Amino acid sequence: MDETPYQAFMNALATTGYEFAHYGWSRAQEGDYGVYAEDGSEDFLANDIHLEYALTGTLDYFTRDASGTPKTTIETALNSLGIAWHLNSIQFEDDTGYIHYEWIWGIYGQA
Amino acid sequence: MGKRECKFEFDGDLTAKLGGLAANSYSILKQTLYPGAGALADEIKKRLSGHKRTGDLADSVTIVQMDQNGGKVNTAVIFAGYDENGVPNAIKAAVLESGSSKQKKTPFIRPAVAAVRARSAMLMQERLDEIINAEMEK
Numbered sequence: 001m002d003e004t005p006y007q008a009f010m011n012a013l014a015t016t017g018y019e020f021a022h023y024g025w026s027r028a029q030e031g032d033y034g035v036y037a038e039d040g041s042e043d044f045l046a047n048d049i050h051l052e053y054a055l056t057g058t059l060d061y062f063t064r065d066a067s068g069t070p071k072t073t074i075e076t077a078l079n080s081l082g083i084a085w086h087l088n089s090i091q092f093e094d095d096t097g098y099i100h101y102e103w104i105w106g107i108y109g110q111a
Numbered sequence: 112m113g114k115r116e117c118k119f120e121f122d123g124d125l126t127a128k129l130g131g132l133a134a135n136s137y138s139i140l141k142q143t144l145y146p147g148a149g150a151l152a153d154e155i156k157k158r159l160s161g162h163k164r165t166g167d168l169a170d171s172v173t174i175v176q177m178d179q180n181g182g183k184v185n186t187a188v189i190f191a192g193y194d195e196n197g198v199p200n201a202i203k204a205a206v207l208e209s210g211s212s213k214q215k216k217t218p219f220i221r222p223a224v225a226a227v228r229a230r231s232a233m234l235m236q237e238r239l240d241e242i243i244n245a246e247m248e249k
């Protein structure tokens with residue numbers, strides 16, 4: 001069975017070599033880590049029937065690597081999928097030293 | 112051969128009514144925007160209501176005063192004011208929306224926008240139709 005676009009998304013994240021969790025971690029993280037989560041849909045409806053499905057969600061990566069390499073690596077993986085995505089914010093946490101990258105994505109199909 | 116023509120003509124009353132709409136265009140646009148912005152504000156408040164610690168944040172959701180500039184009319188839905196500790200509600204909303212390494216993110220603004228986009232457009236169209244119909248029936 002062919003992988004779904006969502007499975008392809010998860011597999012692409014795995015190819016980066018970075019750690020990612022779905023929705024969140026059950027323990028505090030010391031090193032660099034990422035989190036991905038679905039949070040909505042952008043389905044196409046006609047006559048109140050969902051004719052096409054699309055998932056939307058977020059991808060966050062927390063790193064203390066200021067070189068930009070993680071950002072480039074993750075965005076290269078996203079580009080390899082041909083999905084819709086954009087970098088929504090980059091935030092620096094004074095108290096932890098983390099650089100927090102946040103992407104918004106949209107994937108055709110269901111989870 | 113007799114002259115054959117079909118004449119089309121608007122009477123002065125219709126012209127005056129259309130002129131009245133044009134003269135009040137800013138007011139009409141402002142009245143039109145409110146239901147759209149209101150739907151978004153309501154949806155954001157609804158999504159915040161599930162968070163016990165964010166009652167104040169829900170109360171801070173505000174539709175700012177309409178602004179008109181260069182033929183455009185606009186407004187915005189914002190998180191106004193500060194909490195009891197002096198933290199801007201806008202910052203609290205951003206942290207909740209995007210999360211941090213210490214707080215799990217809970218997106219509620221972007222999903223709210225997606226959820227009400229079509230309904231907001233419909234409500235604004237309905238309001239505009241009401242205003243125009245009322246003007247034309249005077």
